[in-house]
Each structure stands twice: as structure tokens, then as C-alpha cells.
């Protein structure tokens with residue numbers, strides 16, 4: 001370091017300036033990116049120059065050149081997929097996590113982040129009404145949270161059948177029968193692929209995408225052996241929740257492990273008015289959710305919750321001579337997640353929860369659902385627009401007559417850029433999806449969304 005110069009200071013100051021400008025632009029900027037990845041390639045690519053560049057200059061270059069290719073995902077007018085914004089406390093905490101640079105696998109080595117993540121985990125269990133003895137692991141997203149829960153399931157189901165998975169692997173093991181609702185998220189199948197569980201048996205769903213318990217009963221009764229049932233809290237087209245109480249009762253009768261994918265829906269449990277949606281969810285064995293969706297922390301942050309701590313730690317833990325374990329205490333963070341080295345991604349969760357408080361979390365989730373209901377109610381009144389789902393949570397699926405019109409309306413909305421919404425196919429039709437997932441979406445944004453959809457529809461109709 002040269003005398004008097006802090007090598008971090010200029011670079012971080014540039015980052016703060018650019019980040020602040022970016023955030024300040026969100027309320028008014030066009031939501032979609034102005035440039036394609038191909039269009040940006042020349043700015044970032046080419047041969048790596050032999051000589052380097054000062055850190056602050058790198059930040060300037062990066063921020064300046066990336067800007068045209070940024071999607072305003074943290075904007076209150078972004079309604080695509082299920083993608084939340086970032087709460088100020090969570091964003092700032094995320095920066096601290098990077099500055100602290102704690103490899104958060106070992107409790108004794110990084111006690112601050114271990115304590116913070118422990119606290120965040122306890123808060124989450126209380127907030128979501130999940131069994132207090134559960135283990136909580138901080139992973140990259142719901143895909144990995146679901147994977148982690150199902151890995152614990154696989155270990156337990158085989159151990160209960162006297163099969164030593166760690167020693168003997170999966171080849172020759174009793175087959176685990178896996179059941180998923182027809183409208184589960186595709187990443188459930190992906191997690192099963194990672195785990196060598198094969199393709200699941202699909203249980204029919206109703207018109208809102210909810211698994212039909214009687215069908216689950218028939219399928220479970222049609223065979224025998226260890227079974228894993230995956231339920232869903234929050235369908236991405238309808239926001240619907242599987243009927244947990246009934247489905248868990250049936251699964252239990254057949255000795256099945258029940259996992260719940262609640263990537264964005266688990267959070268309904270934190271709001272008294274919406275908690276009926278998640279009723280019975282707490283009876284499951286494991287749960288996966290995202291903090292980067294409904295809670296609004298920065299990417300990447302998923303949460304795996306597993307009631308059977310021994311199963312989780314057997315599935316995910318390792319034992320090596322060079323890592324000193326927290327043998328007598330609550331154990332090491334790395335025992336609960338697939339990674340060994342990782343950033344302290346539970347810290348932004350702690351910060352988000354601390355900044356909101358219990359009432360604030362409830363209010364945030366309530367606000368998302370209210371905005372969705374408001375948009376749906378007003379669009380349902382427009383002649384020619386069909387709201388295809390019961391809007392009981394944060395998701396809306398719309399159709400505009402035929403598929404070609406729906407696709408044209410979707411394209412026009414994106415082209416006009418006041419809001420951003422994604423298209424999809426549901427119930428055999430093209431749909432426009434509106435997902436309310438950002439803490440900052442307010443009544444003005446609701447007005448803008450309604451306006452943008454109706455004017456695009458009018459434009460397409462001519």
C-alpha cells in the first residue's frame with residue numbers, strides 16, 4: 001500500500017456513487033434493458049489486456065458500461081417472474097458481508113456470522129410457524145433449498161429401511177417413490193435429478209394448480225416402499241397453495257416424508273390475514289424457501305428448513321481432520337448446506353428481519369397481496385381481459401382472448417417499458433403473468449400497471 005492511500009476507499013466510493021444513482025433511477029427509468037448481451041459484448045470482452053487497471057477505474061468502467069444492459073428488477077414497476085426488490089437494510093448488510101469476507105462454514109472461526117445466522121434462523125422459524133427444533137441452512141436459492149430438504153429425506157428414508165446410503169450409495173438401494181403435484185416448479189424435478197431419484201410420479205391438480213389429495217391417496221396406495229411427497233406453497237401462475245393438512249395426513253399414513261416448496265409462498269404464514277393459506281404446512285418434514293423473493297434480500301439467498309436435524313447433517317455434513325468441529329455446541333453451519341465455503345448470506349436476512357420487525361414482515365407480505373388483488377380487480381373489469389386465477393396471494397395470470405392477442409399484448413407492454421411483465425403458458429393457454437414481489441410497489445405502481453396493460457391491450461386491438 002502506498003503511504004496514505006487506502007486502496008479500497010476510491011473503489012468503494014465509486015461503487016456507492018453508482019449504486020445510489022442506479023437506485024435513484026428506479027422510480028422513473030424504463031424497466032427493460034436498452035441493450036442486448038451481444039450488444040454489450042465488445043465493452044466487456046476481447047482479449048484480457050496484459051496490464052491491469054486501478055480498482056476505482058474498474059468500478060467506473062463496469063458501472064458505466066453495464067448500465068444500458070440492466071433490467072430494473074428492483075423497481076416497483078417490475079412484475080416479472082417472482083422476483084423481489086431489495087430492502088435497504090438487506091442491501092447494505094450484503095455489502096458488509098462482502099467487506100467482512102467471512103468464510104462462514106465454521107462456528108469457532110466466524111462467530112459473528114454464525115451467531116447472526118443462528119438468530120435469523122430462529123426468527124424465521126417463529127415467523128413462519130415452523131417447528132422450533134428444525135435446522136435452518138442458508139443456501140443460494142429455493143432450488144438448492146429444495147434439493148437440501150430432499151437430500152435429508154433421501155437419507156432418512158433409506159436409513160429407516162436399513163440402507164447405508166453413505167457407504168453403499170444409491171445403486172441397489174430400495175427405490176424411493178417420489179410424488180409431486182402436476183404444477184410443481186420444475187426445479188423440484190431438477191433436485192430429484194441431482195439426487196438420483198429419477199422422474200417423480202405426477203399427482204393431478206385442480207384448476208388453481210393445487211394437488212388433489214384423493215389422487216395422492218390412490219397413487220400412494222398403488223405401491224409400497226419409502227416415499228417422498230413434495231407439496232407447494234405458492235403456485236407461480238395462480239399463487240395457490242396445496243391443501244397441506246389433508247395431503248400431509250395421507251402422506252403420513254403411507255410413511256412418506258413431506259417436503260414443501262414454498263419459494264415465495266411460505267411467507268404467507270407471516271401475515272395473519274393470509275396464514276389460512278399455509279394451514280397445515282407446519283406438519284411437513286422439510287421446507288424450502290427464498291429470501292430473495294418475498295422477503296426482498298439481494299440474490300442469492302435461499303433457506304432450507306429441516307425438522308430432522310440428524311438426517312440433514314448426515315446428508316450434508318462432512319468430517320475432516322483439518323476442520324475443527326463444534327462438537328459440543330449447536331454444530332457448524334457447513335453441516336446444514338451443500339457448500340463448505342460460502343458467504344454469510346444469512347446476514348442480509350437478519351438485517352431484513354431486524355429492519356422490518358414481525359409486524360413489518362406481515363405488512364410487507366400483506367401489501368404485496370393487496371397490490372395484486374387491486375390490479376386483478378381493476379383489470380377484470382376491462383372488457384376482453386380474463387383473470388384466470390383466484391387472486392388470493394401475489395400472482396395474477398391474464399388472458400386477452402386468443403393466444404396471439406395475449407402474446408401481442410405482452411410484447412407491447414415490454415416494448416413500452418413503463419412496467420415489465422412476463423408471458424407464460426398455463427392451462428393450455430398463453431398468459432400474461434403479473435407477479436407482485438417488491439416491497440416498494442405502491443398504489444402509484446398499481447395504477448401504472450393497470451394503465452400499461454389496458455393501453456397495450458387497446459393498442460393491440462387497434
Ligand SMILES: *Cc1c(COP(=O)(O)O)cnc(C)c1O
Nearest residue numbers: 082141142143185187261263290
Ligand atoms: C423461484 C422458485 C423456485 C426456484 O427458486 P430459485 O431461487 O430460483 O432457485 C422454486 N419453486 C418455486 C415455487 C419458485 O417460485
